[in-house]
Amino acid sequence: KNEVEQSPQNLTAQEGEFITINCSYSVGISALHWLQQHPGGGIVSLFMLSSGKKKHGRLIATINIQEKHSSLHITASHPRDSAVYICAVRRMDSNYQLIWGAGTKLIIKP
């Protein structure tokens, strides 16, 4: 079983819908990253959080450390939000920097 699991793997929605992408992990962590990978391949950091909630524009990220779960929400989704969204965790006891989820591919149709 992977230490970081994302769901769903693929998500297709209509423009304007509220989007939720989930990330569950099975290890103790000190921080969690959300990143966006554009269709062209570039990867951009969206959020890093260790508790609570962060908001940037239409994007909201939450984390529940006790439940080992984080969500990324997109409000009023737009076709330009189409991308792969990746979750990565900073494990407390690892030498490997970050442990990465496999990503959620999001397609927003106009």
Added chain:
Amino acid sequence: NAGVTQTPKFQVLKTGQSMTLQCAQDMNHNSMYWYRQDPGMGLRLIYYSASEGTTDKGEVPNGYNVSRLNKREFSLRLESAAPSQTSVYFCASSELLVRSSNSPLHFGNGTRLTVT
């Protein structure tokens, strides 16, 4: 603002050939990383450099070597390419090691490598 620059963008090699992927960052970051990305899998760390003059193995270092030439540049070398090394390679940098800090990662645009 260039950020993290990787070259080349695409490369096709025959089995046994060698090549070096170049990476440079202009953000004065201390730490740099090389990842590979394969379909259906998360990014996997090949090597990283905590600071100028140091390099360490990541999860999947076999078949690769790295050089931290100076603070700006971190190169990845495949001495004898194998089909299993067909992948997309990403270079990244951060101010401090992401393992022990809140520094965000900054990525290059990737190199798509095919080994036939």
